[in-house]
Amino acid sequence: MTSSAAELLARGLDRHRRNVLSEAEQLYGQALAIEPNNPDALHLMGVLMQQQGQYAPAILLIQKSLALKPAPHVYANLANGLNQLGRWEEAEAAGRQAVWLDPRAPAAHCNLGVALRGQKKLQEAAASFRGALAVSPNYAGAVSNLGVVLTELGQLEEAEATLRKALEIEPGAQAWFNLGNVLLRQLRFIDAIDAFARSRALNPEFSDVHANLGAAYKALGRLDEALAGYQKAAALAPAASVAQHNLGLVLGDAKRHEEAVRALERAAELDPGRAAIYIDLGAALYHLAKARQDATTPGVLDRAIVALEIATALDPTLSAARYNLGLALLDRGFPAQAAERFREAMALRPDYAEAHCNLGHCLADLGEYDAAVAECERALVLKPELAEARSTLGNIAIGRHQLDLAETAYRAAIALRPQMGGAWCNLGVALFRQGKTEAALDACDTALIYSPDLADAHWNRALALLQLGRYEEGWAEYEWRLRRPRRIREDAGLTLPLWDGRPLEGRKLILHTEQGLGDAIQCARFIPTVIAREKIDVVVQAQAPLVRLFRGLPGVSSVIADEDTLPDADCRLPLFSLPRFFAATPEQLGDPDAAHPIPYFAIEPGLRALWAARLATAAPGPGLKIGIVWSGNQGSEAELGRSLPLKAFAPLVQPGVQLISLQRGFGLDQIAPALEDGLNVIELGPDFHVGDMADTGAIVDNLDLIVCCDTAVAHLAGALGKPVWLAVNYVSDWRWLMDRTDSPWYPTLTVYRQPRLGDWAGAFEVMGRDLAKRLKPKRRRAKRALASSAL
Numbered sequence: 098m099t100s101s102a103a104e105l106l107a108r109g110l111d112r113h114r115r116n117v118l119s120e121a122e123q124l125y126g127q128a129l130a131i132e133p134n135n136p137d138a139l140h141l142m143g144v145l146m147q148q149q150g151q152y153a154p155a156i157l158l159i160q161k162s163l164a165l166k167p168a169p170h171v172y173a174n175l176a177n178g179l180n181q182l183g184r185w186e187e188a189e190a191a192g193r194q195a196v197w198l199d200p201r202a203p204a205a206h207c208n209l210g211v212a213l214r215g216q217k218k219l220q221e222a223a224a225s226f227r228g229a230l231a232v233s234p235n236y237a238g239a240v241s242n243l244g245v246v247l248t249e250l251g252q253l254e255e256a257e258a259t260l261r262k263a264l265e266i267e268p269g270a271q272a273w274f275n276l277g278n279v280l281l282r283q284l285r286f287i288d289a290i291d292a293f294a295r296s297r298a299l300n301p302e303f304s305d306v307h308a309n310l311g312a313a314y315k316a317l318g319r320l321d322e323a324l325a326g327y328q329k330a331a332a333l334a335p336a337a338s339v340a341q342h343n344l345g346l347v348l349g350d351a352k353r354h355e356e357a358v359r360a361l362e363r364a365a366e367l368d369p370g371r372a373a374i375y376i377d378l379g380a381a382l383y384h385l386a387k388a389r390q391d392a393t394t395p396g397v398l399d400r401a402i403v404a405l406e407i408a409t410a411l412d413p414t415l416s417a418a419r420y421n422l423g424l425a426l427l428d429r430g431f432p433a434q435a436a437e438r439f440r441e442a443m444a445l446r447p448d449y450a451e452a453h454c455n456l457g458h459c460l461a462d463l464g465e466y467d468a469a470v471a472e473c474e475r476a477l478v479l480k481p482e483l484a485e486a487r488s489t490l491g492n493i494a495i496g497r498h499q500l501d502l503a504e505t506a507y508r509a510a511i512a513l514r515p516q517m518g519g520a521w522c523n524l525g526v527a528l529f530r531q532g533k534t535e536a537a538l539d540a541c542d543t544a545l546i547y548s549p550d551l552a553d554a555h556w557n558r559a560l561a562l563l564q565l566g567r568y569e570e571g572w573a574e575y576e577w578r579l580r581r582p583r584r585i586r587e588d589a590g591l592t593l594p595l596w597d598g599r600p601l602e603g604r605k606l607i608l609h610t611e612q613g614l615g616d617a618i619q620c621a622r623f624i625p626t627v628i629a630r631e632k633i634d635v636v637v638q639a640q641a642p643l644v645r646l647f648r649g650l651p652g653v654s655s656v657i658a659d660e661d662t663l664p665d666a667d668c669r670l671p672l673f674s675l676p677r678f679f680a681a682t683p684e685q686l687g688d689p690d691a692a693h694p695i696p697y698f699a700i701e702p703g704l705r706a707l708w709a710a711r712l713a714t715a716a717p718g719p720g721l722k723i724g725i726v727w728s729g730n731q732g733s734e735a736e737l738g739r740s741l742p743l744k745a746f747a748p749l750v751q752p753g754v755q756l757i758s759l760q761r762g763f764g765l766d767q768i769a770p771a772l773e774d775g776l777n778v779i780e781l782g783p784d785f786h787v788g789d790m791a792d793t794g795a796i797v798d799n800l801d802l803i804v805c806c807d808t809a810v811a812h813l814a815g816a817l818g819k820p821v822w823l824a825v826n827y828v829s830d831w832r833w834l835m836d837r838t839d840s841p842w843y844p845t846l847t848v849y850r851q852p853r854l855g856d857w858a859g860a861f862e863v864m865g866r867d868l869a870k871r872l873k874p875k876r877r878r879a880k881r882a883l884a885s886s887a888l
Contacts, residue, residue, distance in 0.1 A: 518548025815843025
C-alpha cells in the first residue's frame with residue numbers, strides 16, 4: 098500500500114530528529130513528490146538543507162512554505178538561513194515577524210538578535226537575546242550570543258559572567274572561544290590562552306581559535322608561539338583574507354618581511370576592496386625596503402607606494418595611508434611629493450604630530466628651513482614626547498651649520514628616548530663636525546647598539562675611524578656607504594655583483610668612479626695595482642671629465658664614460674672600495690706593491706705643451722706661477738664649510754707671484770670684486786672652462802704651486818706630484834687626518850688648517866709667511882745676478 102504524504106513526513110521527521118539526514122531527505126522528497134505544495138514538507142526540507150549548509154535553496158523552500166502557511170517557527174528558521182548568508186536586513190524582518198507571531202518563542206528572539214548584531218545594532222541585539230532568556234533562561238544560544246554582544250559593547254565583566262554561564266549550559270569549543278575573547282579584551286592574556294587552548298582541544302580545525310591564540314601570544318611578546326597560531330589559522334582557512342592579513346602582521350613583527358609581504362599580498366587578492374590590507378601591505382613593503390638596503394630597495398619602495406595609493410583610493414579618509422605614503426615617497430627621494438601627502442594626512446587629522454614632524458623633514462630637504470622648524474615645533478606642541486621632532490630640529494640645524502644647536506637638539510631627543518639609534522647617529526655627526534672625533538665615535542657606537550643595521554651610523558663611524566688613522570677598521574665600515582638610502586637610489590641600475598677582492602682568475606672586472614671627482618682621483622692610484630696583481634685588463638668607467646685623464650693611468654687600456662653602455666663583465670667595484678684591499682694602514686700608501694707611487698697620471702706631452710704656450714700668453718714673464726681654487730661644489734654633501742672667499746688669498750699677493758685661477762663653476766662671481774680690491778687673478782679664458790680634468794692636469798703640471806681649498810684640483814696636483822698647499826676648515830675632511838700638516842696620500846701636499854672655526858685669515862697669514870720664505874732665495878739669486886751683470 099502506498100504511503101501518504103503525511104506518513105512520509107512523520108517518518109522523515111523521526112529520522113531527522115535522530116540525525117539520520119540522508120533518510121530524512123529521501124522521505125521529505127517522496128512527500129513533496131506526492132504533494133509539491135505541502136507547506137510542512139517544504140519547511141522541513143528547507144531546515145534539513147540549512148543543516149547541510151545549502152542556505153540559498155533552503156531559503157527558497159522556507160519562503161514557499163510561508164507563502165502557503167505562515168507560522169512563527171518557520172519565520173524563525175527563515176531568519177536563521179538569511180543570517181547565515183549575511184542578508185541581515187531580510188533576516189531582521191523575518192525575525193521580527195516570528196517574534197510578533199509568537200513572543201514566547203526563544204529561537205525567534207535569538208535569530209532576530211543575530212540579525213541585529215550583523216547590522217552593528219548591538220544594544221537592540223542584546224535586548225533581543227535578553228528577550229529569549231526571559232522566556233527560556235537556559236537557552237544556550239541566547240546566553241552565548243548575549244555574552245558575545247556584551248563583549249563587543251565593552252561591558253566586559255557582565256560579558257564574562259554571561260559566557261561562563263553559557264559554558265555551564267553547553268561546554269563546547271565555541272563557548273570556550275567566546276570566553277577567551279572576553280578575557281583577551283580584558284588583557285588577561287594567560288587566562289585567554291587557557292580558554293582558547295580548551296576550545297582548540299575540542300575542535301582543532303577551528304581556524305579562529307588558532308588566530309586568537311596567536312593574538313594572545315603576540316600581546317605577551319611570544320612571537321614564535323603567536324606565529325604558529327596565525328600560520329595554523331591561515332592553513333585551516335586559506336581563502337580567508339583575515340587569516341592571511343593577521344599572519345602578515347605577525348610575520349612583520351618577527352621581521353620576516355618577505356614572508357609578511359607574501360601573506361599580505363595574498364590577503365589583498367582575497368579581499369581587494371579592503372583598504373586596511375593595502376595599508377599594512379604598504380608598511381610591510383616599506384620595512385622590507387629598509388631591511389634590504391641594496392639595489393632592490395627603490396623597486397620595493399615603488400611597490401609600497403602603489404599599495405598605499407590603492408589604500409587611499411579605496412578609503413580617502415584614512416590619514417594613516419597618506420602618512421605612510423609620505424614616508425615611502427620621502428625614502429624614495431621625492432621630498433616635494435612626500436610633503437603633499439603629509440599635508441593631506443594633517444588635513445584629515447590636524448593633531449597628527451608625526452605628520453608635522455615628517456613634513457618638517459621634507460621641507461628641510463627642500464631647503465625651506467624656517468618652515469621646517471615651524472612644523473617640528475608644532476609637532477612638539479601636539480606631542481612633547483616626540484623624539485623624532487627634536488632629532489629633525491637637529492638635522493635642520495646641521496643644514497644651517499649651527500652645530501651647537503644641533504647637538505642640543507639631538508641630546509634632547511636622546512633624553513626623550515635613550516634607545517633611539519638615529520638620534521645617537523645624528524649626535525655623532527654634530528660632534529664630528531665640531532672636531533670632537535672620539536666623542537663622535539662613541540655616539541656612533543651607541544647608535545649601533547640600538548640600531549645594528551643603521552647604514553648612516555656605520556658610515557659616520559667610518560669617517561671618525563679614518564680621521565683617527567684607524568684605516569683597517571675604517572675601510573670595513575666605509576663599505577656601508579653602499580647601503581645608505583641616497584647611494585642605493587644612485588646605484589639602482591648597477592646589477593653586477595661586487596668583487597670581493599679574491600683572485601679574479603680571468604673574470605672581467607669593471608671599476609667605476611663614485612662620489613666626486615676628487616674621490617675618484619684619490620683612489621685611481623690603486624687601479625694599476627689591481628691590473629698588475631690580477632694580470633688582467635679591467636674596464637674603468639669614469640665621469641666624463643675624468644676619461645682622458647684616466648687613460649693616462651699605467652696599464653689601463655679601456656676607459657669609458659658614465660653614460661656609455663657597459664660591456665659584458667663578471668663583477669664590478671666602486672673605486673673607494675679598493676683601499677680596503679690595499680691600504681689597511683696609512684703607511685701602506687707608501688708601499689709600491691699596494692699603491693702606485695706618485696705620480697700616477699701621465700699627461701700627454703702635446704697637451705702639456707699646448708697649455709704651456711697658453712700660460713705663457715696669459716701670464717708672461719718670470720715669477721712664481723700659483724694656481725688657485727677657492728670653491729668646491731656647493732651642492733655636495735661634503736661641502737660644509739670647505740669653500741673659502743677669494744679675498745682670503747690676499748696674503749699671497751707678493752712681488753714675483755702670479756695667481757692663476759683654476760676655478761670652474763661655483764665661485765667665479767667673486768673674481769670681479771677681487772680685481773677691484775687689487776687682488777690680481779689671471780683667468781685662462783673659455784678654453785679652460787670647457788676643458789676636462791686632463792686639461793687641468795696639463796695646466797697644473799706647468800705651474801710651480803697649487804693653493805686651494807679641499808677640491809678635486811688638490812687631489813689632481815697631489816697625484817701629479819706637484820707642490821700643493823691645501824687650506825682646510827678647522828674641522829677638516831677625514832682624509833686629511835688630525836693635527837697633521839702632511840698627507841700619507843700625497844707626499845707633496847702641505848695642509849694649512851684654520852686656527853679657529855671660520856678663521857681663513859689665520860690660515861692664509863701663515864701661508865703668506867711661508868710663501869715669503871720660499872721667495873727669498875729667488876730674490877737673493879736675482880740680486881746677485883743683477884750685481885754680476887753690472888760688473
